[in-house]
Amino acid sequence: MSPPDAEAGTAQAAAMARTADRALVAAARHSAGRTAAVLGCTLGAAAAALAEPAVLGHALDLLLRRAPAGPAWTLLCAAVIAAEVLLDAAAARLSGEVDGRSTARLRRLALARLLRTAPHHAARHTPGETAARLTAHATEAGKVPAAVAHAVAALLPPLGAVTALFLIDVWTALAFLVGIPFLVLLLRAFARDTHMSVARYQQVQLETAGRLTEALAGARTIAAAGTAERERARILARLPELGTEGRRMWQVYGATTARSSVLMPLLLYAVLAVGGIRLSAGAIGVGELLAAVRYAGLAAGIGAVTGGLAAVVRGRSAARRTAALLALPELGHGRAGLPEDGPGTLELEGVRVVREGATVLHDISLVIPGGATVAVVGRSGAGKTLFAAVAGRLTDPDAGRVLLDGVPLPELTAEALRREVGYAFDRPVLLGETVGEAIAFGAEPDPGPEAVRAAARAAGADLFVRRLPHAYGTHLADAPMSGGEVQRLGLARAFAHAGRLLVLDDATSSLDTVTAREVERALAREIRPGTRIVVAHRLSSAARADLVVWLEDGRVRATGTHEELWRHEPAYRAVFGAADTHRDADRGGEPDAELDAEREAAR
Numbered sequence: 001m002s003p004p005d006a007e008a009g010t011a012q013a014a015a016m017a018r019t020a021d022r023a024l025v026a027a028a029r030h031s032a033g034r035t036a037a038v039l040g041c042t043l044g045a046a047a048a049a050l051a052e053p054a055v056l057g058h059a060l061d062l063l064l065r066r067a068p069a070g071p072a073w074t075l076l077c078a079a080v081i082a083a084e085v086l087l088d089a090a091a092a093r094l095s096g097e098v099d100g101r102s103t104a105r106l107r108r109l110a111l112a113r114l115l116r117t118a119p120h121h122a123a124r125h126t127p128g129e130t131a132a133r134l135t136a137h138a139t140e141a142g143k144v145p146a147a148v149a150h151a152v153a154a155l156l157p158p159l160g161a162v163t164a165l166f167l168i169d170v171w172t173a174l175a176f177l178v179g180i181p182f183l184v185l186l187l188r189a190f191a192r193d194t195h196m197s198v199a200r201y202q203q204v205q206l207e208t209a210g211r212l213t214e215a216l217a218g219a220r221t222i223a224a225a226g227t228a229e230r231e232r233a234r235i236l237a238r239l240p241e242l243g244t245e246g247r248r249m250w251q252v253y254g255a256t257t258a259r260s261s262v263l264m265p266l267l268l269y270a271v272l273a274v275g276g277i278r279l280s281a282g283a284i285g286v287g288e289l290l291a292a293v294r295y296a297g298l299a300a301g302i303g304a305v306t307g308g309l310a311a312v313v314r315g316r317s318a319a320r321r322t323a324a325l326l327a328l329p330e331l332g333h334g335r336a337g338l339p340e341d342g343p344g345t346l347e348l349e350g351v352r353v354v355r356e357g358a359t360v361l362h363d364i365s366l367v368i369p370g371g372a373t374v375a376v377v378g379r380s381g382a383g384k385t386l387f388a389a390v391a392g393r394l395t396d397p398d399a400g401r402v403l404l405d406g407v408p409l410p411e412l413t414a415e416a417l418r419r420e421v422g423y424a425f426d427r428p429v430l431l432g433e434t435v436g437e438a439i440a441f442g443a444e445p446d447p448g449p450e451a452v453r454a455a456a457r458a459a460g461a462d463l464f465v466r467r468l469p470h471a472y473g474t475h476l477a478d479a480p481m482s483g484g485e486v487q488r489l490g491l492a493r494a495f496a497h498a499g500r501l502l503v504l505d506d507a508t509s510s511l512d513t514v515t516a517r518e519v520e521r522a523l524a525r526e527i528r529p530g531t532r533i534v535v536a537h538r539l540s541s542a543a544r545a546d547l548v549v550w551l552e553d554g555r556v557r558a559t560g561t562h563e564e565l566w567r568h569e570p571a572y573r574a575v576f577g578a579a580d581t582h583r584d585a586d587r588g589g590e591p592d593a594e595l596d597a598e599r600e601a602a603r
């Protein structure tokens, strides 16, 4: 990596860490009351643990001296021990609740951002990675607020215990302090080594999940190519690394525990030795020696601190993975509405779109009159889908602006935008429980069964839907459909809440010619009138449009009616794969057998 790249990488990592920490703070705030209760209970339990040696030691000294206050102190011992146990149990129960609520909060934040970003930004992460970031990593990150409370509370016994040691006897306390630098070194090494291992482990986990999801999505291709074994090997390729990192984490943990199990007894023996000398010198009593040894044990409570620290380290590392979704740029919305009864005039002013550093739409300026049907044509990769995406604000241009009835699209409220701009795609994803719900999906207010059926009729879907076991009430999972049938439901969904602008991005590509023609006719007659942008590969779609926008290499090569372009532009005819013959040209842009066949069918 070159120095500037490395700097950019470091800056990006720092920004991600800040986003992750902000998200964790938001998650902690969401269950602030419960987190405070966890802290209260853990601190209370720690305080009780801290009081216990003193109370026990004092009670022992009183009992040895047969003092009258002895039994009262014994009761106090019981109360302190009970408080410690009960508060510990309450903290464990509340921690579970805080973990659950924080995880849910993180997931909601990340999911909301994912749904509010432009599709090409969301596509930066593979579906498998996204799923892992929203599930396993969010769960791990959700444990941070309670883990911080535990880690903070875990500091109390050691700090309090050192103070108590000093109060009991300075020399005994100093004997303990000699071992503190070793404890600090141990903790630092643990935090550093775990962080590195956890980060690598989670990265490998993400990549493996990504490969698995890719393979599931491409299962047909893999089966057809007979590469299942190779694919299996590719998915599992990093499994050994996962094992290595997992083992390394346990090794770090094991080494820390081993070192602390050597250090701790040494410390305790040192305290015991010095305490014994002080006892024989009459400086402290038996109970105080007992308390001193117990405090030394509490002060060296590295287990509790490292446990809490490890959960915080793992959680913060996982939070960075989830925060990658939170860092996706948001497609914000304004507060404006559209003028009542506007015709749906669409204006593109100097629209430029950049992807991966390359300009893929170049300074497009044009006006699409309200109510017009516009066909966007061009060779594969010419920029038609991007044009369609910018026209209805699935994405924002990198320069220039798009206005609908005079209002820049980013100024519109999300509701106004989605009410008035509808989309249908070549491969729609159906959402909802039943077929009827899938058609009504996103329409506000609910269009009702009649409108759903009318939309399905217009999209040529009514007939096959009625043949399903429960017609429109059939669950999507029980309705296996062909690509063309899914496409028709996607069209029906767009028709069910057609606003003043409807964008059909290759939305009839899987339909047979006759059905596609019927859909186009229904669109003209049965659906609310408005502006239509139709990304078209079919010549007939271009021929029926009021205006054709012809794209080439991300630029508008020409606009005009299909007849004009067909007659005067041989390259335009080539877009449809038509031979540049006089016969075709003379036919005013209706040259192929497809249109002839349609006409025949229409008769």
Ligand SMILES: Nc1ncnc2c1ncn2[C@@H]1O[C@H](COP(=O)(O)OP(=O)(O)OP(=O)(O)O)[C@@H](O)[C@H]1O
Residues within 6 Å of the ligand: 120, 355, 356, 360, 378, 379, 380, 381, 382, 383, 384, 385, 386, 387
């Ligand atoms: N997210 C992206 N990252 C990088 N390049 C992109 C991205 N989206 C689109 N492009 C590029 O922009 C160009 C236009 O893409 P677009 O999908 O709009 O083409 P198209 O005309 O719709 O093609 P087709 O007819 O094959 O669907 C292509 O070269 C494509 O590779």
